[in-house]
Structure formats: structure tokens, C-alpha cells
Amino acid sequence: MSPLLTATRPPCIDDPSTFCHTVFDVTHNEWLAGSANWLLTKPLKILMIIVIAFLVRLLLKRLINRVTTLPKTGGKLPSLLRPLRERAPEVLGSAVIERRRQRATTIGSVLKSMATFLIYGLAFILVLGELGLNLGPIIASAGIIGVAIGFGAQNLVRDFLSGIFMMIEDQYGVGDVVDIGEATGTVEAVGLRITTLRDLKGTVWYVRNGEVLRVGNSSQGFAVAVVDVPLGYSADVERASTVLMAAASAATASEALQANVLEPPEMLGVESVTPEGIQLRLTVKVRPGKQWLVQRALRGQLLAALEEAGFEPPLGRLFPAVSPAVEK
DSSP, rough: OOHHHHHHHHHGGTTTTSHHHHHHHHHHHHHHTTTTTIIIHHHHHHHHHHHHHHHHHHHHHHHHHHHHHHOOOOOOOTTTTTTTTOOGGGGGTTTHHHHHHHHHHHHHOOOOOOOOHHHHHHHHHHHHHHTTTTTTHHHHHHHHHHHHHHHHHHHHHHHHHHHHHHHHTTTTTOOOOEOSSSSEEEEEEEEESSSEOTTSSSEEEEEEEOOOOOOOEEESEEEEEEEEEEOOOTTOOHHHHHHHHHHHHHTTSSSTTGGGOOOOOOOEEEEEOOSSSSEEEEEEEOOOTHHHHHHHHHHHHHHHHHHOOTOOOOOOOHHHHHHHHOOO
């Protein structure tokens, strides 16, 4: 054997335990045997890393779908959401199911995105390591780029994080009536960045989650229907209170309101004294979201009961006389 061949002969050929020796026995080619690690071993390792990453992501995706998918036959909470606090009132009916479905879908989407990023990111780093690249400068550059993007998109990140915590804490959901400061209305959609709600006039409001500093939710637990009834100064307050309580008890026990009332009405007494007269306040604990319905029904029945009992309306509450010009 020539000195040149001896000098260029890969040492691994003489080691029977190496893959290089096996390739040389089969091909009798020193170059191919010396390059076997790059031509066969590393590509196979890279392919194995990619396949394993794909399979792990697929399994995690299926697992997340299983624990966050709402059954089609009912509104039972997905297993992942059961440990989390839920404030959705059952009286919202189909809106509760939609709220749970949307909450589960959003949390599942976040988990799947995080899993994909972590798994494929780790696989990418392992592949670069197999290629022999120095990962230090790449990681440093990625960190600098990440910081720059973070500064430029800090509002977007804040909206995203606020949406995640809002979903986890179940601050509000589809079907809730909320007051978020600039807008008040019924929530129609909840996303990780934007909350959509429609007010009483039909206007649709799109509110960034990061801009929501406080939320008043009228659809959690229970609500209170508050009815203020005006009286004249000369009215007998004690007798008027008795008449109002009797009328309110009869109204809340009626078929129209009974399903929405949680507790018997309560007379709080004189709420305020104005130049026009006295105001008595009566409250009823009702199901969430039903306070406005109960208030309207009670207000009409209570005023009718006072009129039937002979109470005069307070000064300034009478309808003004219509002038001939208006009649024309």
C-alpha cells in the first residue's frame, strides 16, 4: 500500500465496531467509508429527530383536543376546564354551551400553539447541533431579534396575555352583559386579542383585551332588580310600603316572573327625598340578566297598585297639559 493511501486512509476502517468499517467491507471504498457518518448516520439522525418531533406534536395535539373538546350532546365542561373556576350562569341556556365551547377552543388553541413552538424549536436546535453548527451566535441573534419584536409589539403581547388570563379566570363570556367603561352591552365573541360586544342600540364594539382595566358583569351568580317608586309628601309612607309589598309579592309569584325570581321582594324604605316628593325603594333578587325584565314588570304593577289604593302622584310627576298648538 502506498504512503499516500496510508496517510489518507480513515482510521475508523480498522475499527470493527464502527459503521465506517462496515461500509468499507461492503463497498471497499475508503472515501465512502470515511464519509459514511455524514452521508448516512447524520441524515438518519436528523430524519429521526424530525419524525419524533412530528409524532410527539401529533400525540399532544390529540391529547389537547380530547381534554378541551366539548361533547356534542351537552354542555358538560371539558376535563381540562373542570379545575378552573367557572362563573357562567346556567340560566343563559345555549349561551353557556357556546361560552364553554369557545373557552375550551381558545385554551386548546393556545396550548397547541405553545406545544408546536416548543417541540419544533427543540427539534430545530437538535438538527443544527447534528450539523455541527455553533449555536451560541444563533441563540444570541434570536434573543436580540426577540427583544426588538417584543418592544415593537408590546401592545399585541399585552392584549394576548390579558386574553389568556381572562379566559382562564372566566371574567366574562359569550352571552354576558358587561360594562367595560367605554361600552356596555352583551358579549358576542371573546378572542385572545379582541372582545366583541353589542350595546342596547345595536352598535357593535370591538375592545382590545389589554385596554380593559375593569369589568362590571351583570350576568354572574345573581342580580338585583331595583325599583324606585315616587310618592307625594302627603302620602302615608307606611301604608304605601304595605301596598307595594303586597303588589310586589303577587307580581313575583305570578307565572310570568316566578321562574326568574330567587328570593321574595324586600322593601328598603325611603331612598331619597327630592323637591318633587319621596322615593321608596324595593329590591328583588333575581336570576342574572333578568333584572331589567323584572324591573319593568314590577314598575308597572306597583304604580297601578298605588293608583288603585288612592295615592296621588308626586308634584311634578303629572303629565303636562297639551297645548292647542301641539294638538294641531
